[in-house]
Amino acid sequence: MTIPKVLLLGEIEHAHESWNSLSSFAELITPKSTTRADFLEELKSGQLDGVLVIYRTFASADQTGKFDAEVIKLLPESIKFICHNGAGYDQVDVHACTDRGIKVSNTPTAVDDATADINLFLILGALRGLNTSMVALRQGNWRGNPPPPLGHDPEGKTLGILGMGGIGRNLKKKAEAFSMKVIYHNRNQLSNEQAAGAEYVSFEELLSRSDIISLNLPLNQNTRHIISTREFGMMKKGVVIVNTARGAVMDEDALVKALDSGHVASCGLDVYEDEPKIHPGLVANPQVMLVPHMGTWTIETQTAMEEWNISNVRSVLETGALRNVVPEQKDMK
């Protein structure tokens, strides 16, 4: 019997023991290439033939580029599973994978607390306008001169959550501890049990009723720039927007214009359209809270994500099936 191969793209940083334990079922290999051009060549050369499952990290895109249709087409016939270490899997062309019969998993749940925590931090920081005073203090200028305008309390404000998956629902619970009223919009209305009292509203109603809008939806072809000029125009003047999902769900140019006009009072961002580049209009705006994609940047959460992803690889090796597949493939045989 030939022993299956597992290809690691990126690093295991924490869950070394679990990763190493896979070597009793499989040959664990890494690519020779460190650039996309070389990776494509390595795929073409047949050197990665025989790989059954790929474990990939978000950062591995620096070496291989995105797992777009070009890469998926070149993957050896033997590859049947791609385990992506991250909740958001927009780096992987799932439709191209489905067409080739390759199943894709991600790491939902594991990221929920840490991402919702930073989401709340950004909501509070943007409401309070904390950035200017923090910068002033470090410049030896106390609160700044003049001091910043007074901020706003979260208590009693309406928080509109766009995308009520694991992170959205986790945020809802946390926001309620700050006495915020939560409304939400989602592809599908949740069961009463899952909604847990959050009011389901249309997309337009969410835009027009919210004091704070939180973007917690995945990036895909239907959600790219789902928030742009038209949508900013439908929001309350003085709205605060927070995004911990993916930068491209919001049109950054349009956001900068809405901030500059004062229609959007502030925003809190963890993600950007073209990371690690940041729109100069955002950097220049002292009101906004900007964090460099730190949503899951904790030891506990990074470890839990790795463990989840490894458990998917293990499940393939032990049972021939993933523990979870991405929603687009839930009916795939």
Ligand SMILES: O=CC(=O)O
């Ligand atoms: O951005 C983080 C993730 O997708 O898990």
